[in-house]
Amino acid sequence: MTEASPQFLLSPGPHLRSGLTTKQIMWWVNVSLAPIFLWAISIYGVRVVWVLVSGVLGALFAEGFVNKCRHQKQTLGDGSAVLTGILLVGTLSPGIPIWMPFTGSFVAIVFAKMLFGGLGYNIFNPALIGRAFLMATFPLAMTTTWLKARPGLFFPPDAVTQATPLNILKMEGLTSAVKTLGLGSKFYGELFLGLRAGSIGEVSVLLILLGAGLLLWKGIIKLPIPLSILAGLGLIAIFSKVPLFHLLTGGVWFGAFFMATDYVTAPMSPKAQIIFGLCVGLITGVIRLWGGYPEGICYAILIMNAVTPALNRWFRPSRPKWEGTPS
Amino acid sequence: MNTFLRGGVSFFDDQKSQTSHKPIERFVPKEVTIPLSQHLGEPARPIVARKQKVMRGDCIGEAVSGGVTTGGTPIHASVTGTVKRVALQPHPLLVESLAVVIETDPNAAETVWEEVPGWMDLPKGKMLEQIASAGIVGLGGAQFPTYRKLKLPEGVKVDTLILNGAECEPYLTSDHRLLLEMSLEVLQGAKLIAKILGVSKILIGIEENKKDAADVLRIAITKQHTSPSPKVVLCQTRYPQGSEKQLIEALTGRVVPPGKLPMHVGVMVQNVATAVACYQAIRYRRPLLDRILTVSGKGILEPKNVSVPIGTLVSDIVTFCGGIHQRTNKVIVGGPMMGRALGRLDIPVIKGTGGLLFLRAEEVRKEIYGPCISCGRCLEACPLGLEPNQISIYTEAGRSLDTESFGTKECFECGSCAYVCPAVRPLVQFIQIAKKSFQTGSQFGLARPEQNL
Ligand code: SF4
Ligand code: SF4
Numbered sequence: 216m217t218e219a220s221p222q223f224l225l226s227p228g229p230h231l232r233s234g235l236t237t238k239q240i241m242w243w244v245n246v247s248l249a250p251i252f253l254w255a256i257s258i259y260g261v262r263v264v265w266v267l268v269s270g271v272l273g274a275l276f277a278e279g280f281v282n283k284c285r286h287q288k289q290t291l292g293d294g295s296a297v298l299t300g301i302l303l304v305g306t307l308s309p310g311i312p313i314w315m316p317f318t319g320s321f322v323a324i325v326f327a328k329m330l331f332g333g334l335g336y337n338i339f340n341p342a343l344i345g346r347a348f349l350m351a352t353f354p355l356a357m358t359t360t361w362l363k364a365r366p367g368l369f370f371p372p373d374a375v376t377q378a379t380p381l382n383i384l385k386m387e388g389l390t391s392a393v394k395t396l397g398l399g400s401k402f403y404g405e406l407f408l409g410l411r412a413g414s415i416g417e418v419s420v421l422l423i424l425l426g427a428g429l430l431l432w433k434g435i436i437k438l439p440i441p442l443s444i445l446a447g448l449g450l451i452a453i454f455s456k457v458p459l460f461h462l463l464t465g466g467v468w469f470g471a472f473f474m475a476t477d478y479v480t481a482p483m484s485p486k487a488q489i490i491f492g493l494c495v496g497l498i499t500g501v502i503r504l505w506g507g508y509p510e511g512i513c514y515a516i517l518i519m520n521a522v523t524p525a526l527n528r529w530f531r532p533s534r535p536k537w538e539g540t541p542s
Numbered sequence: 543m544n545t546f547l548r549g550g551v552s553f554f555d556d557q558k559s560q561t562s563h564k565p566i567e568r569f570v571p572k573e574v575t576i577p578l579s580q581h582l583g584e585p586a587r588p589i590v591a592r593k594q595k596v597m598r599g600d601c602i603g604e605a606v607s608g609g610v611t612t613g614g615t616p617i618h619a620s621v622t623g624t625v626k627r628v629a630l631q632p633h634p635l636l637v638e639s640l641a642v643v644i645e646t647d648p649n650a651a652e653t654v655w656e657e658v659p660g661w662m663d664l665p666k667g668k669m670l671e672q673i674a675s676a677g678i679v680g681l682g683g684a685q686f687p688t689y690r691k692l693k694l695p696e697g698v699k700v701d702t703l704i705l706n707g708a709e710c711e712p713y714l715t716s717d718h719r720l721l722l723e724m725s726l727e728v729l730q731g732a733k734l735i736a737k738i739l740g741v742s743k744i745l746i747g748i749e750e751n752k753k754d755a756a757d758v759l760r761i762a763i764t765k766q767h768t769s770p771s772p773k774v775v776l777c778q779t780r781y782p783q784g785s786e787k788q789l790i791e792a793l794t795g796r797v798v799p800p801g802k803l804p805m806h807v808g809v810m811v812q813n814v815a816t817a818v819a820c821y822q823a824i825r826y827r828r829p830l831l832d833r834i835l836t837v838s839g840k841g842i843l844e845p846k847n848v849s850v851p852i853g854t855l856v857s858d859i860v861t862f863c864g865g866i867h868q869r870t871n872k873v874i875v876g877g878p879m880m881g882r883a884l885g886r887l888d889i890p891v892i893k894g895t896g897g898l899l900f901l902r903a904e905e906v907r908k909e910i911y912g913p914c915i916s917c918g919r920c921l922e923a924c925p926l927g928l929e930p931n932q933i934s935i936y937t938e939a940g941r942s943l944d945t946e947s948f949g950t951k952e953c954f955e956c957g958s959c960a961y962v963c964p965a966v967r968p969l970v971q972f973i974q975i976a977k978k979s980f981q982t983g984s985q986f987g988l989a990r991p992e993q994n995l
Contacts (some may be wrong), residue, residue, distance in 0.1 A: 228882065232960070235962050335914050537800045537952065
């Protein structure tokens with residue numbers, strides 16, 4: 216060549232790639248959660264924004280801090296720390312003291328993610344560890360700060376606390392719940408749309424489905440895990456006389472579509488995913504009906520996270536046997 | 543629609559439209575550099591010297607060493623001209639190899655190929671001999687000497703010949719053009735190979751994105767009225783359909799077990815371009831002299847399908863194709879999935895070179911990778927059911943010798959897994975490292991990469 220020979224990249228093949236990168240996946244999940252949080256702000260007030268900021272800052276601070284201590288390259292841009300913060304906030308009640316989400320996220324990132332080696336190496340879903348930690352240390356603040364849903368009231372003059380439907384059912388029993396809540400189609404409609412007291416992320420089944428739809432369309436999540444969780448819970452809920460009540464309340468939808476589908480902590484093969492999901496659903500139901508907590512999805516997912524490595528080992532891709540070297 | 547049983551990837555845009563409508567153009571450079579190593583194994587021994595005049599088709603490298611054949615193939619002069627030197631030259635795969643540089647004589651007359659009398663009914667051994675002395679190797683990229691592949695070991699019988707016209711790599715269209723423009727030669731070649739193997743069933747596998755080629759072939763087949771009559775089978779467009787084992791699955795449903803060859807399930811696969819070469823060798827005793835290849839990508843100004851003498855330098859082809867764009871970031875010899883990046887352009891085209899791609903930065907996968915996030919996409923994409931994620935994790939941790947149960951040995955490096963990996967992990971390279979460590983018996987590891995995805 217006569218002209219100066221240009222420099223060419225010498226990286227190995229394949230030279231093409233498809234689909235989203237890790238970073239893009241994380242940010243898409245963050246985006247898909249936006250409608251849910253906007254709705255929560257509109258019904259519980261602007262306070263939710265501060266709860267969210269607190270949670271996300273806690274996660275970012277923790278990850279940055281650990282990376283710094285270990286002289287690692289910063290990983291904040293990959294969106295996974297932000298996601299953990301947002302997911303944790305989704306499981307909290309809107310009236311929670313502002314410093315708590317920060318603490319929860321910090322613990323979640325440091326102990327459940329970074330100490331295991333960072334993204335990809337953790338066993339438990341960090342956001343759920345954060346919630347379990349807060350539940351264990353500040354049970355009162357975690358269980359009494361639910362707010363009444365007042366749509367459109369971005370700046371409510373006062374916060375009105377109200378127990379969640381599941382709490383009422385657990386604490387006061389079925390007959391009393393029927394009296395207080397009505398359990399008619401209007402009640403179930405409100406559950407579906409999200410006009411009730413509850414955790415920030417769990418209120419509106421409709422918006423959860425919207426976000427999940429986006430992720431399904433983008434090929435980021437797949438249906439086996441969420442559907443089998445709902446099926447598993449449904450199976451148990453039949454024993455409760457109010458199966459629909461159980462299926463529409465609590466963080467089941469949020470957990471099924473956004474928590475249990477976390478790649479790192481869920482099994483990979485479709486068969487294992489169905490078993491994983493069914494077990495999560497069954498355990499959730501058992502905790503709710505016979506356990507001490509009104510809610511159960513958080514612990515159910517954490518328990519099954521622990522089984523994931525074993526499931527991955529049992530359900531490996533099958534392939535024909537090696538039959539000697541070619542002649 | 544026929545396709546292989548598991549895994550694989552579909553391309554959103556296979557980029558073939560850049561060249562699929564362009565007829566094959568002939569280009570003869572002023573000088574060719576013919577490497578004496580064009581297949582696995584020992585290089586051919588040069589039998590020409592500086593200043594010697596050679597004719598197109600003359601043998602310039604013998605596949606013998608110390609009086610015995612090496613199991614390789616001879617090398618021929620692809621142009622008429624004068625030998626300038628026999629020296630070490632850059633090589634697309636081996637970095638460097640001994641090569642014969644010939645200056646083309648621009649006034650040389652076209653070589654005339656005389657028909658071998660009774661070529662259609664030559665005995666099987668004679669046909670094989672002509673294929674061997676024509677220096678034919680698998681033109682799909684494997685470059686294994688064809689006469690050796692066609693010589694079945696005692697006791698092994700095949701019942702089906704498959705012609706591979708899948709051309710599943712994006713960008714490449716040279717086989718497509720070959721099917722359109724030389725369908726009769728392809729069919730003749732198929733018939734001759736079937737005769738050598740003694741099989742009566744011929745299947746021609748073509749991907750759906752080349753329907754026109756399939757139509758042309760079908761018409762040619764009905765015109766010929768000969769038996770055995772080949773059957774054209776359209777397959778779903780899916781990578782790596784052009785890999786032997788996948789194509790066999792797609793066309794016959796037979797699964798070649800790991801560690802076995804197609805002939806063990808009664809099948810022989812030959813590339814369509816190889817079939818044409820065999821036909822020319824048997825009918826005219828014409829050696830393998832030219833290579834049809836696709837020159838494509840957004841980095842080349844005039845993408846084309848070209849037919850060039852073997853030994854043509856990439857830089858000459860670039861000039862013939864209008865030059866390269868200034869934003870060209872990567873040059874690949876072969877397809878974008880399994881091809882290799884070139885660092886320089888003074889590299890010759892060899893027998894197995896199916897394409898030259900000039901890619902701009904936006905067409906190229908970026909190579910900064912992060913940790914595996916266990917998304918399972920690679921498991922879904924692997925056509926063999928291997929576990930590239932595990933191989934990469936073990937190798938990264940310095941335990942490459944413990945990866946055998948994940949299928950390291952079986953991997954044929956198609957790259958489907960790395961293509962879909964969201965963490966952009968170089969899974970194929972991890973597998974290559976692990977394979978290497980089996981050979982040397984020592985653990986290989988890799989320093990933990992910077993995680994700045
Ligand atoms: S490169 Fe190997 S491991 Fe990856 S998909 Fe292809 S055969 Fe499977
Ligand atoms: S595709 Fe990449 S990130 Fe996903 S499991 Fe395979 S190696 Fe891990």
